[in-house]
Amino acid sequence: MTTTLFDLTGRLALVTGASRGIGEEVARLLADQGAHVIVSSRKQDACEKVAESIRANGGQASAFACHIGELEQIEAIYQYIQQEHGKLDILVNNAAANPYYGHIVDTDLRAFQKTVDVNIRGYFYMSSNACKLMQGNGGAIVNVASVNGVRPGDKQGIYSISKSAIIGMTKSFALECGPDNIRVNALLPGLTDTKFAGALTGNEEVLNVWLKQIPLRRYAQPSEMAGTILYLVSDASSFATGSCITVDGGYLI
Amino acid sequence: MKNLFDLSGKAAVITGGNGGIGLAIAQALVEAGCAVSIWGRNPEKTKNAEQTLRNLGGKVHAAICDVTDRDAVETAFAEAIEKFGRIDGCIANAGIGGYVMLCSSIHYTRLLYSSITV
Numbered sequence: 001m002t003t004t005l006f007d008l009t010g011r012l013a014l015v016t017g018a019s020r021g022i023g024e025e026v027a028r029l030l031a032d033q034g035a036h037v038i039v040s041s042r043k044q045d046a047c048e049k050v051a052e053s054i055r056a057n058g059g060q061a062s063a064f065a066c067h068i069g070e071l072e073q074i075e076a077i078y079q080y081i082q083q084e085h086g087k088l089d090i091l092v093n094n095a096a097a098n099p100y101y102g103h104i105v106d107t108d109l110r111a112f113q114k115t116v117d118v119n120i121r122g123y124f125y126m127s128s129n130a131c132k133l134m135q136g137n138g139g140a141i142v143n144v145a146s147v148n149g150v151r152p153g154d155k156q157g158i159y160s161i162s163k164s165a166i167i168g169m170t171k172s173f174a175l176e177c178g179p180d181n182i183r184v185n186a187l188l189p190g191l192t193d194t195k196f197a198g199a200l201t202g203n204e205e206v207l208n209v210w211l212k213q214i215p216l217r218r219y220a221q222p223s224e225m226a227g228t229i230l231y232l233v234s235d236a237s238s239f240a241t242g243s244c245i246t247v248d249g250g251y252l253i
Numbered sequence: 254m255k256n257l258f259d260l261s262g263k264a265a266v267i268t269g270g271n272g273g274i275g276l277a278i279a280q281a282l283v284e285a286g287c288a289v290s291i292w293g294r295n296p297e298k299t300k301n302a303e304q305t306l307r308n309l310g311g312k313v314h315a316a317i318c319d320v321t322d323r324d325a326v327e328t329a330f331a332e333a334i335e336k337f338g339r340i341d342g343c344i345a346n347a348g349i350g351g352y353v354m355l356c357s358s359i360h361y362t363r364l365l366y367s368s369i370t371v
């Protein structure tokens with residue numbers, strides 16, 4: 001294969017929620033393509049493990065913990081990136097919270113606040129800081145939203161609302177940062193086999209209801225999300241911005 | 254390195270593959286290792302595109318084919334399968350632009366056909 005459209009040699013990528021699940025697969029794939037990946041989540045040791053295993057495979061990676069619901073921690077990671085690398089080419093906003101499962105009317109306000117702090121303010125402040133570092137050189141941001149941002153999940157009201165906000169955020173950042181050659185796109189995963197979806201995939205009754213609505217009749221493996229993210233952060237998608245790519249086995253048809 | 258985008262051993266048809274976006278698609282597929290069958294109406298354009306793709310080292314089949322002509326489509330498919338032994342994907346890219354309001358009904362029918370055949 002001679003195509004270099006997906007080559008990320010020399011690029012610096014920050015992936016949040018990269019200690020497991022979709023984020024971990026993304027971190028590994030971007031490193032495979034030559035990027036230096038900063039593996040981030042709330043737990044330094046968990047990030048260190050992933051970074052270590054990427055390095056053991058010949059890739060470049062470092063670990064830096066950051067709770068994206070905490071503004072000072074976001075500022076700290078960007079300070080580190082500025083000092084250590086002086087630039088950022090790629091941000092994958094992937095870490096998210098889903099602390100409440102229940103009727104929307106009964107939503108606990110602390111769970112509401114946590115969802116907003118992590119999924120909306122966290123994605124937003126991560127993006128605005130990234131854009132400031134990307135100005136001049138350009139860059140690519142991918143926001144991991146969800147099919148629930150388009151069709152709300154039952155008993156997942158505030159989570160679904162936050163994912164709709166992420167879709168809107170993707171378009172607003174794309175609009176205003178396009179002139180700086182910063183591309184901002186979203187991935188909308190469908191049901192994927194991770195800890196996050198364990199409550200759905202682990203309950204046969206609930207799972208069967210879901211599977212009936214997925215034309216491919218199965219849920220995804222986290223690695224099946226990584227290819228689309230690679231496409232969106234690489235030169236293969238150099239004219240794509242503000243787009244939302246659904247990878248859901250056909251759920252939203 | 255994982256090659257998620259490697260198309261070695263696969264073959265694809267690209268209608269309208271002799272110029273513009275269609276040719277760019279064919280080039281990208283060839284660069285990813287795919288054999289391509291490009292279809293176009295203009296013989297000279299098609300020949301030049303075939304040469305361009307061969308220069309990239311691609312396995313290429315080219316057909317003169319108007320996608321509104323069912324027989325021509327069937328012949329082109331048969332040739333491509335004969336040459337590559339398989340077809341894994343089809344990029345239905347050929348289309349004609351025009352101001353529908355100003356089109357004669359024949360033109361409109363052609364416009365419809367070129368969008369829905371294949």
Ligand SMILES: NC(=O)c1ccc[n+]([C@@H]2O[C@H](COP(=O)([O-])OP(=O)(O)OC[C@H]3O[C@@H](n4cnc5c(N)ncnc54)[C@H](OP(=O)(O)O)[C@@H]3O)[C@@H](O)[C@H]2O)c1
Nearest residue numbers: 017019020021022041042043067068095096192194196197
């Ligand atoms: N799985 C699905 O079916 C599905 C469907 C649609 C969308 N999604 C979206 O996909 C993304 C990834 O989810 P996943 O399924 O891969 O989940 P996962 O396996 O549970 O992984 C979540 C990751 O986020 C980190 N994290 C959680 N809260 C964080 C916070 N406040 N700050 C920083 N990091 C945090 C976790 O690590 P620590 O615990 O170390 O912080 C972990 O690395 C999310 O945006 C989710 O909404 C998932």
